[in-house]
Amino acid sequence: MRIADFHVTPIAISDPPLLNAAGLHAPYALRVIVEVVSDDNIYGVSELPGGADVLADLESVRHLVVGRDPFRLNAIARDIEAHFGSATSGDWQPMRTTIHSRRAARAFGAVEVACLDLIGKAVGRPVCDLLGGKVRDRVPFSAYLFYKYEGAGGELGFAIDPKATDWAAARQAAALTPDGIVAQAQAMCREFGFKSLKLKGGVFAPQIEVDTIFALREAFGPHTPLRLDPNAVWSVETAIRYGKQMEGALEYLEDPTRGQEGMAQVAKAVNIPLATNMCTTSFEDLPGSVRLGSEHIILSDHHFWGGLRASVELARICRTFGRGLSMHSNSHVGISLRAMAHLAAAVPNLTYACDTHYPWQCEEVIVGGRLQFDDGDLVVGDAPGLGVELDRAMLARLHENYVKCGLTERDDEAEMQKVQPGWKFMETRW
Structure with missing residues (x-):
């Protein structure tokens, strides 16, 4: 062949x-x-x-x-x-x-x-059989929550469909407050059955995001795992201060500050597991991770770690050095979702529900349309290959x-400036 x-x-x-x-x-x-x-x-x-x-x-x-x-x-x-x-x-x-x-x-x-x-x-x-075979038939995913403006994207832009209900309504509604995020989470979990919640932070002042975490805890109870990702725009001092407020409330805190050295300082001072998709993102970064103890959990991403087999190697390294393992996500369609599921099915020590942006998207390029979550899980199945065909x-x-659309790259700063003229990204905002 x-x-x-x-x-x-x-x-x-x-x-x-x-x-x-x-x-x-x-x-x-x-x-x-x-x-x-x-x-x-x-x-x-x-x-x-x-x-x-x-x-x-x-x-x-x-x-x-x-x-x-x-x-x-x-x-x-x-x-x-x-x-x-x-x-x-x-x-x-x-x-x-x-x-x-x-x-x-x-x-x-x-x-x-x-x-x-x-x-x-x-x-x-x-594909999971080509990676060593399934150790699980179902792969759990987590609800991925965002502060957002009104709108559903694409041709709709910022338009609102007043006839939309439940998740379709929540997907287009503004969510700029703790109560708005709770409503978003409730709608997403009703639709997809997710059992854990992740909030994309780094947007508002840290206390607002901490308050949002506690609003989610109040709404969902103590047995629903919660995660917060400030995308490394907190200083070490800010991460320690607000991390201490959330001790006992978070399953993990993802990239509260920038760099392995900063993460290691926070890890020593705060009694919350730290996860990363920013300070340890390649095999070249692993020696520093082990030396400094910069995180407890690595959020792998086969798109950037060199594919599925490399990600299996990463899982073995994580097991050797006592790291937890899960998966990072970005806006994607079903091909990436199926690849993530096959990888997760073949990795014994993937112990945290995976991230996915999938509920935020509406189009699909695979025959049969949108993949369906079953009680928050994706069922891997035994179909040959990834189990998808192109539509x-x-x-x-x-x-x-x-x-x-005319876009040739992702530029969130330029898009933000359309809403808030003069807005600039800052590596450390708080």
Whole structure:
């Protein structure tokens, strides 16, 4: 079997005006759909965050993918690493610099997931079996809560549908107060059955976000795990001060401050597990993580750690050094969600419900439409590959969205300035 073709299709999916430490989500989120097609006409797919730089990187490795044996992923990885390593340095050294290694990890991860989907379809086995086999049939996910302005994103922009009810109404409603977030959480949990709650913070003054956590605790009771993610815009002193207020209330506090050194200081002073998707985000970061004790839980992301097999390696390292493990998310469609589920199904020590933005999106590029959560879980199943097929008509429509919307990168600061002129991102805001 050989890879005969390689397709890269940028898409734009509706995204509500969600607030975060970097600013505001645009009406569209950018994703890229990757296909590898074998010489016997079997195809595999993957999905990754979009943008002009991502498209350029993927197109630049096309010649390293077409004609290759999809089973020989190590050789493809080596050549992609060499490609990015030599882009500026002349002489390749494995993972020579952080910026190039991360570009290589992102590009190879997309190719690898598509190849594993292809292989799974060819041999009639689910991707999780190619990673060692299932240790769980159901993967739990967490409700992902956002402070937000009114609007549902996409063509609707900031418009409101007065006929919407329950989650559809909550998805478009403003949520700028603790009570608004509680209402959002209640609607999301009724719709999807989630059993844990995560609040995206770093938006308002810390006390408001702490008050929101306690409002959620009051509404949902002491047995619902709660998480808060200030996206590292708190100082060490602020993180310690407000972290101490939340001792006993949080399952974990995610990236309250910036950098491994700062996180380690907070970890020593506050009796709450710290999680990260910002200070430890690559294999190069792991020695510092272990030396400093910067976090208790790593939120993996196969899009950035180099794919599914690399994420299995990360899980083993986490087990060796006593780290908990879960998964980070960004605005995505069902291909990424299925890949996350297959990875989670094959990792024994994934002990926390995974993040997902999926409830915030409404379009889908897979046949059968939106994936359904069952009591907060995604059932993995035994379908070959990732268990998805592309809806070609929807793929074309969402690609047209990409062309029409004119976005070529995510820029939350620029989007925020449309609402609050002069607003600037600050690495440390409080």
